[in-house]
Amino acid sequence: MTRTMSVGLGAAIVGAILMLVGVILEPRQALTSYLFAYATVLTIVLGALILVMLSYVSGAAWFTAFSDLALAIVGALPALAVLALPILIGVKKIYPWATIATLPVETRGVVERKEAWLNVPFFVVRALIYLAVWTIVGELVRRRWFDMERARAAESSDLRPRASGLSAGGLIVVGLALTFASFDWLMSLDPAWYSTVYGVYVFAGGFLAMLALVAVMAPRSIGPEQTSAIGKLLLTFSIFWAYIAFSQYLIIWIADVPSEVTWYLSRARGSWGVIAIVVAIGRFVIPFVLLLSRARKRNARALAAIGALLLAMHVLDVYWLVMPALHPAGVQPSWLDAAALLAVTGGAVAGAAWRQGRRPLAHVSTRSGEVAS
Amino acid sequence: MTALAPDPVEEGRRPNIPSADVQLPAVANYTQVTDEILNTLKLTKAWFAGLAFSVFCLAIGGTAWMYQIYMGLGVAGYHPPVMWGVYIITFVFWVGIGHAGTLISAILYLFRAGFRTTIYRCAEAMTVFAVMTAGLFPILHLGRPWKFFWLIPYPNWRLIWPQFKSPLVWDVFAILTYLTVSATFLFIGLIPDLAVLRDRETNPVRKRIYGVLSFGWRNSDREWRHFARAYLFLAAFSTPLVLSVHSVVSFDFAMADVPGWHTTIFPPYFVAGAIFSGIGMVFTIIIPIRRWFKLKHYVTLNHLDAAAKLCLFTSLVVGCAYLTEFFIAWYSGSEVEQSYFMNRVFGQWWWAAWIMLTCNMILPMLLFSQKLRRNTTFLFTLSIFINLGMWYERFVIIVPSLSHEYEPWQWAPYAPSFVDWAILVGSFGWFSMWFLLFVKQLPVLAIAEIKEIVPPKFAHRVSRRSLDGHGETPGSVEPAEAH
Numbered sequence: 054m055t056r057t058m059s060v061g062l063g064a065a066i067v068g069a070i071l072m073l074v075g076v077i078l079e080p081r082q083a084l085t086s087y088l089f090a091y092a093t094v095l096t097i098v099l100g101a102l103i104l105v106m107l108s109y110v111s112g113a114a115w116f117t118a119f120s121d122l123a124l125a126i127v128g129a130l131p132a133l134a135v136l137a138l139p140i141l142i143g144v145k146k147i148y149p150w151a152t153i154a155t156l157p158v159e160t161r162g163v164v165e166r167k168e169a170w171l172n173v174p175f176f177v178v179r180a181l182i183y184l185a186v187w188t189i190v191g192e193l194v195r196r197r198w199f200d201m202e203r204a205r206a207a208e209s210s211d212l213r214p215r216a217s218g219l220s221a222g223g224l225i226v227v228g229l230a231l232t233f234a235s236f237d238w239l240m241s242l243d244p245a246w247y248s249t250v251y252g253v254y255v256f257a258g259g260f261l262a263m264l265a266l267v268a269v270m271a272p273r274s275i276g277p278e279q280t281s282a283i284g285k286l287l288l289t290f291s292i293f294w295a296y297i298a299f300s301q302y303l304i305i306w307i308a309d310v311p312s313e314v315t316w317y318l319s320r321a322r323g324s325w326g327v328i329a330i331v332v333a334i335g336r337f338v339i340p341f342v343l344l345l346s347r348a349r350k351r352n353a354r355a356l357a358a359i360g361a362l363l364l365a366m367h368v369l370d371v372y373w374l375v376m377p378a379l380h381p382a383g384v385q386p387s388w389l390d391a392a393a394l395l396a397v398t399g400g401a402v403a404g405a406a407w408r409q410g411r412r413p414l415a416h417v418s419t420r421s422g423e424v425a426s
Numbered sequence: 427m428t429a430l431a432p433d434p435v436e437e438g439r440r441p442n443i444p445s446a447d448v449q450l451p452a453v454a455n456y457t458q459v460t461d462e463i464l465n466t467l468k469l470t471k472a473w474f475a476g477l478a479f480s481v482f483c484l485a486i487g488g489t490a491w492m493y494q495i496y497m498g499l500g501v502a503g504y505h506p507p508v509m510w511g512v513y514i515i516t517f518v519f520w521v522g523i524g525h526a527g528t529l530i531s532a533i534l535y536l537f538r539a540g541f542r543t544t545i546y547r548c549a550e551a552m553t554v555f556a557v558m559t560a561g562l563f564p565i566l567h568l569g570r571p572w573k574f575f576w577l578i579p580y581p582n583w584r585l586i587w588p589q590f591k592s593p594l595v596w597d598v599f600a601i602l603t604y605l606t607v608s609a610t611f612l613f614i615g616l617i618p619d620l621a622v623l624r625d626r627e628t629n630p631v632r633k634r635i636y637g638v639l640s641f642g643w644r645n646s647d648r649e650w651r652h653f654a655r656a657y658l659f660l661a662a663f664s665t666p667l668v669l670s671v672h673s674v675v676s677f678d679f680a681m682a683d684v685p686g687w688h689t690t691i692f693p694p695y696f697v698a699g700a701i702f703s704g705i706g707m708v709f710t711i712i713i714p715i716r717r718w719f720k721l722k723h724y725v726t727l728n729h730l731d732a733a734a735k736l737c738l739f740t741s742l743v744v745g746c747a748y749l750t751e752f753f754i755a756w757y758s759g760s761e762v763e764q765s766y767f768m769n770r771v772f773g774q775w776w777w778a779a780w781i782m783l784t785c786n787m788i789l790p791m792l793l794f795s796q797k798l799r800r801n802t803t804f805l806f807t808l809s810i811f812i813n814l815g816m817w818y819e820r821f822v823i824i825v826p827s828l829s830h831e832y833e834p835w836q837w838a839p840y841a842p843s844f845v846d847w848a849i850l851v852g853s854f855g856w857f858s859m860w861f862l863l864f865v866k867q868l869p870v871l872a873i874a875e876i877k878e879i880v881p882p883k884f885a886h887r888v889s890r891r892s893l894d895g896h897g898e899t900p901g902s903v904e905p906a907e908a909h
Contacts, residue, residue, distance in 0.1 A: 110735070111539075166759035221794070225742055232750060236757070249691035249754045285536075296669055300693040304680045307591075308688050312760075 055411065061402030068396025072139075075389040082379065083389045084143035089375040090393035091140060092239060093368050094401045095133055096259025097266055099231055101126035102191050103256075104263060105198070106220035106227070118279040119267055124198055125409045126266065130191040132404020134184040136397055140238070141180055144173050149378070150244035151176075160245040163312075171241055179237055183230040190223040231256055242378035246316040250301050255374075257294040261336070262367035264290060268353075268360030272414060277351035284350025287340065287359065295337035319377045324384040328373045336366040368394070448540030449881045452723035456877050463869045463876070464626060466719040473866060480859040487852010490845045491566060499569050503843040507836055508828045512846035513567040514678075515820040516853055519703070520560035521601065521675055522696075522816060526704020527553025528608055528668045530733075531615070532661040541732035543879055544725045547872045548715065549708050550612040555860040556707070557605045559853050564597070566849060593677035600674040604667050611660045617643055617653065618874035669693075672700040679823065685766035686827035689754070695747040699819060702740035702786065705733060706812030711861070713806040715870060724871055727800045734799040737812075741790035748787060762832055769830045770822060774839065778818045778825075785815020 075083035101123045108116035116123075145151040150164050150171040164171065197216045232252030240251045248254075264287050271283065305313045321329055340359055349355045372390070453459060494501050503511060527549040534542040565574045577598050579588050588595045620640035627633040643649060676696035679687035709730075716725040755767040771779045789811050798804045829840050864870070 110739070111537075163759045167757060170757055221738075225746075229746060229749075232746070233753075236754075245759075247754050247758045249689045249750050250694065251690075252750065253691065253694055292666065293669075296673070297694065300673060300677075301690045304677070304688070304690050304692070307681050308683050310683060310688070 055406055055409075057409075058403050058406035061399045061404075061406055064395050064399025065403055066399075068392050068394070068399055071392035072389070072396050075392060079387075079389070080143070081146050082387050083393070084139065084146045085375060085379045086387060086389040086393040087139050087143070087397070088147055088238065089372055089390065090397040091133075091136060092255075092375060093262075093371040093394065094129075094397045096255060096371070097263045097367070098126055098129045098133060098401065099187060099227065100256075100260040100263030101267075102130070102187065102194065102227060103224065103231075103260060105194055106190075106224045109194075109216045109220035110224065116282075118275050119271065119283070120198065121412070122267055122270055122272075122414050123263075124195055125405055125412075125414055126263065127191045127195055128408035129401040129405035130188045131408075132400055134188045136400050137180065137184055141177050144176055148176075148241060148244070150241060156244070164244045167244065171244060176237060179233065183234045183237075186226050186230040190227050193219060194223060228256070239374055242375060243316055245312060248301055248305070248313070248316075250297060254294075254297050254301060257290065257297050258367055258370055261287070261290040261294050262364055265360035265363035265367070268356040269364065270414070271353060271357070273353060275353065277353075280353045280356060281347075281350045284344055284356050287356070287363070288344040288350070291337055291340045291344070291363070295333070295341075298333070298337075319381040320373060323382070325373065325377050328369060328384060332366055332370045332373060335362055336370065447728045448543065449879050450724060450726060450876070451881060453876075453880050456880065459876050459880060460622060460626075460873055462721070462724075463871050463873050464622070466721070466870060467866055467868075469866055472718070473862065477859065477862045480855045480862060483851050483855025484859055485852075485855075487849045487855060490848035490852065494566075494845050494849075495571065499567075501843060502845045502849075503841055505838065505840070507831060507838055508825060508840035510567075510824050510828060511840060512842045512850060513563045515817065515824055516850055517560050517563035517567075518675055518696075518820045518824075519817050520556045520563070520853065520857070521672065522700035522703040522820075523707045524553045524556035524560065524604070524608070524704065525668055525672060525697070525700035526708050527551070527556075528604075528611070528664050529701050529704065530708070531611060532664045533668065535657075535661045536665065539732070540879065541729040543875050544721075544729050544871055545708060545712050545733060546875075547612075547615065548712050548870055549704070550608065550615065551861065551864050551868075551870070552707060552711055553608045553704075554605070554612055555857050555864070556704075557601060557608065558860065559857045561601055561605065562853065562856070564594075593674060593681050596674045597678060600671045604671045607660070607664045607667055611664055614653070614656055614660060615872060616868060617641060618645075619869050619872060621645065622873050623869070668701070669697055672696045679827075684827050684831060685762045686770065686823065686830075689751060691747055691750060691754075695744070695751075698740050698743040698747060699786075699816060702737065702744050703812060703816035705737040705740065706809045706816065708733065709737070709805050709809035710813060713802050713809070715865070717802075719865075719870070721871060724876060727802075730802065730805060731796070731799045734793050734805060738790055738793040741786060741793075741812075745787035748783065766827065766830055770826050773826060773830065775822065775826050779822050781818045782815055782822050785811040786819060789815075 072083060072087060075086070104116075105120065105123050105127060108120070140147065148171075149156055150167070151173055153161060153164055153168075156164055169175075194216075197219055201216060235252045235255035239255065240247065264283060268283050268287060271280065302317065305317055319325060340363060343349055343355070343359055349359075376384070376390075502513070527546075530542050530549040531546040531553075534546075564577075565571045568574055576586070577588055577595065579590075579595070588598075617640050620636050621643035624633055624636035624640055624643075627636055673693035673696065676692035680689060680692040682688060712725055713730075716722050752767055755763040758764070770776075789808060792798050792804075792808070825840055830837050
């Protein structure tokens, strides 16, 4: 058992105990906090899976230095599949549509019309499908990578074509599952509200946070050329996230349709509004300005600092997506938010570390000479 | 590994590194590149015939326009509530096509995708001409086209300003910016090739013109350094434009509270569709060019294969966007949305929706087959379907929405008239006229960059970087390691 794994396992156990206490004391808060923590971690891990597949499809050479790291993150998927259980069990506590009678009269009619999609058994079946898709594709991609490693060690033929075929197909199903899961798990927290770009927003945020995590964890042996590749991607996806977030806001704001604008009303006023501004600045303005500098993009330490900021902003952003459903009036931090983060992050880290075993995270970087730098 | 770190200044002007699958095995040396590409500039009878046909098409469109100005916009089939029809459809269609040029020349440059080298000049020229074509349509759509300048905000005696909250005004800015930047980008990339033209030219007047246009390019270290800097800068500068321009075009629709228009996915969905249609048009153009101009050994199957993968990818994105739209319309629980989408697929224009779905989502899936990706006849045929499908996509977005708004009394039919079709034909004539003029005046393949993907074992071991005095051949990383 590696040290990372024991730390993760310890955190998971402490978090789980706290969560158990929380579920007894304030079940709705505890489970919603858990959903927030779960969505935060899951979107990062799925971002890593999408990055791996994208790089297989595009044959991106710069990625080689980070592939072990990204695949190690993907290794958390089976653990995350198990960690989804509390959400599936707590559906009725978390989602207002599961108990239509408690909804305000204005929205009840609309939500009743959605019952064909928003009902507990179908929700659980869909969730199981999403989890199965991610886990299976993640495992196949990992296995294919290790095969390729072995083939390369034995200097036999390259398996990349097969990897790219798998990845092309994988991207579609993983992307669709991510889109629908974000509709199901996050968007339906406000059952009357809908936004077609929501899945893209969730993907953009998770992908950016995953890149930030890679920047934080990147082994120091990586040369400035690979570092700057991550820097450029951070800049690109920071802009992409801002673009999606802004256009969704602009379209909803300018049309001012009551059924749509309510979602932003609770999220743009009072203390939630402060969080929204903090996220906009911390996730776009600051990284954008800092990452314009060429020297900074090549400086691993600076990138790690920016990555840490972006990770914090990801947590805050998911918090802002999830929690106003429970506390529309304003931010109400709870100790359970921290406990849930501890439990899910710990569990995911332990799962990934267990899968990783003693394999180093960056042994490929020693070969970075073969990377088209 | 610190030895790997190159000098940061040197790194900044590093060209794309060609990998083996990008290189041109059938090209022996640099002279061959220059000769063969400049050979394409010789005027032929077929070219004159093509130009004459383009001008004829343009004349059809011009005549129709004059007729429309004389008679009024009613002859183009516009009756309330369907006040946007073929003109706006075709406007969005051409703006969309204009996106692939910047994608291929800028974004793929930044991503170091080597296959862009042989197709980017073509794509850039296509972009400029497509945007020039698109820019005509808002003017065509004006009842009094001679007052188009009212759209531009400037202090005037009328004391009237355009409505800045309207996306239509943002469009003016977005399109003009895009035209300016993409034309600059095309021109900057042409400078070394213009110098080649100048050196080969015997006619003193033309030589002089090429000399001025190439800014007296002398192929020196410093010039290449500045050139690469400018190119990189413009690439980075125009990348956000790829997103912004078509997003603003999508705002024309998404800002309006019309079912089927007002949906948040529109900006990325329009951008993906634009890139998809642009790549389709690139195939439509580059495949005949490589055949007729005998450039098959430059635009290799490997390059087309890679571009086809990009096409497939964007098609999948567009397909996912269609499905998301349909799903959310159903999920929304809103009767208006649901009835609108039912109308879209099974209503008066059901065939348009199915053309869209078949051409943009289903047929491109054939590109999963590598065999088909390398079959130019197939690619060309598919690209025609993509062009058709993307035109109908905009038809499906615009017409059924306007003709099927909230209340049944607002519903009304629409039919494009012969004026619309004539102007559509005219727009293709206008576009192809410019493109044909371009291909015989300027090299349609980037001579200087193509020399970088000539396999080094045959070529003189001289490259852009070795001209800078760094003695490295593109693609060789080993010498750097040895330092």
